[in-house]
Structure formats: structure tokens, C-alpha cells
Amino acid sequence: MARPTPKKSAPARPSAPNEAAEAFALIEPELERIEKAVPINVDIPRAVAVAVGAVPHLKALRARFVDELPRFPIDALDRLMSYALGAWYAHLLALPAGAGQDGLKPLLDEASALRADLLVAAEALAHKGFVDAGRVAEIRSGKGHLDTANDLVALAALFGESWDAVKNRTTVEWPDVERASKLGPDLLVALGARNQPGLPAPKAADPADRRARAFTLLVRAYDQCRRGVTYLRWAEGDHDAIAPSLFATRGGARRAAPAKDETTDEEAGETTGESGMGLGDGEAPDE
Known part of the structure; x- marks a missing residue:
């Protein structure tokens, strides 16, 4: 019996701030164990959106991870969503303070207009099959200011992932994509998303260092999952579609090739290259 083909993953909106705060509280004890943080040479909001979108497709393969890769660190898959949302919340904690209530309305006005423009363009591209129609519909369903902020992040990731294919087929320009990726988190901060009642306050720490450590946890876990899915889906050749690079x-x-002190997802983290799956660096499974 042929195995079902996993759908291609598409970037998704990160989550409600309370869920991200809960995820951060869950992973916070692990931050102190990070000896060397990954250099942040990528846009964190877009990377988080990519990871969040990939999680359901990776989880659909969980049984194969367990059966065919017995030495695979399954916690990397089981905790991947927590790492993604925790990194997202750590990013919000590291952003400068918002402009206050006086600055909120201009942010909301700009965000609403930009979301509307990007959604119209995304729906046209989805109609022609260039981006995932289901993901665009999910973004369209968002209601309220918090969803507007998270929708901008998801739209920025959606356009960023498909830019080479869509840049000559849309009125959206790259600065619009970059602005959406920055405006979404800024709006969340202005809306008070960092203040979540009922949860312990984050431990006193340098916000930038805390963000780097949380992002490192995400990169390491996601890298393990990418290695695993590459093995499992090597013959089908769709591993990059299931788990795109962050x-x-x-x-x-x-x-492009990283600078001497930079790290890519395949090179990031102390666990990279130690997946325990019987594959050496750069080694593909036998076909």
C-alpha cells in the first residue's frame, strides 16, 4: 500500500500571545544550558512562521520517525512547536518598548491597510496556484488586532518563501514584505502582548541573549527534524517542501555562504551531526 504523500508546508501565523508566553515558560529552563547561541542571521518572525507551518506535516510522519529512525531524538519533534512559539515570545520580549497609546492608532491603521493589500495579492496568487490557498484562507479568517499583527508575519513569510516565483506576478514589492515582518511584532508589543497575566515573569536576563538562546533551541530541534525527514522522504524528493530551511x-x-562566525541550520547547534540516525554529514540514504 502506497504511503500518503504529505502536503507541502506553508508559513503560518505564530499564535496568540498567551500561547507563545506559555511555550516560553515551558522552554525557559533549557535556556541556561545553551553554551553557544546561534548567530541570528535570519528574520526571526518569518523563521518562526515557517517552523509553525511545518510542524503539522512533520507530526504526520511521527510514526515513521519512531519506527524507521529508532535513535532519532523524538523530543525534537514533540517539542518543536514549543520551541518555535517560545522563540517568538523571546523575540517580542527583546523588542524596544512600544510607542504607547498615542502611537497605537497609526500602527493599527498601517497594519490593517498592509494586511488588506497583501491578502488581496496573496489570494490572486493562490487562485493561480503559486501559494497555498488553504493557508491564505486561514490568514483571511483572522479577527481583531492581535490576529492582524500575526497575519502580517504569516503573510511576510508566505511571500518571502515564494518570492522568486511570484515577484513578477504581483504588485507587492519586497519592501512591503519586509515591512510586514517588522510591523507585525511591533504592533504586538504596542498591544501589550508581552504582558501575560497568570504566568511567571521571565527571569531577569539580557533580552537579546535570551532571544538568541531561545532561537538556538528552535534551530537545533528543527535541524534534527529536517535531517530526519530528509532520510524518510529522500526517494520522494519532497523533504524541503515538508520542512523548508529557516x-x-x-x-x-x-x-549565501555564511561568514566565518555565522551558522546555517545544518551547522547550527551542538547536536547537529549527532542525530544518531546512522547518516554521516552529507550522506544520503540508499535508494
């Missing part, structure tokens, strides 16, 4: 630039292309 370090892709416009259009899904990988970043």
Missing part, C-alpha cells in the same frame, strides 16, 4: 532568503533560496 535560513532561506527571498524565494526560498538558501543564504
